[in-house]
Amino acid sequence: MPKKLEGKIALVTGGGTGIGLATAKRFVAEGAKVIITGRRKEVLDAAVKEIGASATGVQADAGSLADLDKLYAQIKQQHGRLDVLFANAGGGEFATIDQVTEEHFDKTFDTNVKGVFFTVQKALPLIPDGGAIVLNASIVSIKGMPAFGVYSATKAAVRSFARTWTNELKDRQIRVNVVSPGPIDTPGVDGLAQDQEQAKELKAGLASQVPLGRMGHPDEIAKVVTFLASDDASFVAGIELFVDGGMVQV
16 A cells, blocks of 8 residues: 655654654654754654654754744755645643733744744745645634633634635645644643643543543644645645544534
8 A cells, every 4th residue: 555645755843742743753654754843952853763764853943034944945955845844833831811921922923823934935935836734723723711812812823824825825736734633642731731740630621621531642633634744635725624532523
């Protein structure tokens, strides 16, 4: 059976841990050569070692335009093109409306909105006609979760980009889609809690809201991203695909 991404060059931003790492592994298993980015060199190096010989790590902050320029210059030099882009890098912290500072606001929008926008804009010269772009959003793009307002607004913006770009890139047949995970057991979720006990409580609370009764695993998102990036989804464009155990649908 042919592999879904045989011979493809793919970029996963924020590929050192969690959903990004799981997706990079899945891309490689399906025949792609993968470039992963992240801000922390030691995390990136460990991820490349875990993924194997078909992976390359490039230290880059998705919110830095200079880092993006260097990243794409390297991809152009080494591969000459980019068939698949998974704009995954992002993050957030809990803060109620009265707690949000300008620093919190700017940091979240710089990574999740500005970062995603310029990650895609600067990739376009390398993406051949018929390429695939997948953006990572979240169920909070449509769900009002308390103390997560700034993060949620960034994910709504990401979902909006997919609609606009689908129209803007239609002449090039570049498909843009969004994957919106529900609660996934990743280091990012652990990072929202102050200690292990709080993390345990947070996860139990999230799992209780999911009709399937559990949190998802990073590879369950990775499989969906791989579908959206592959020819299996050749007539799928501009959608937001919720991978959330039914959390926002029922």
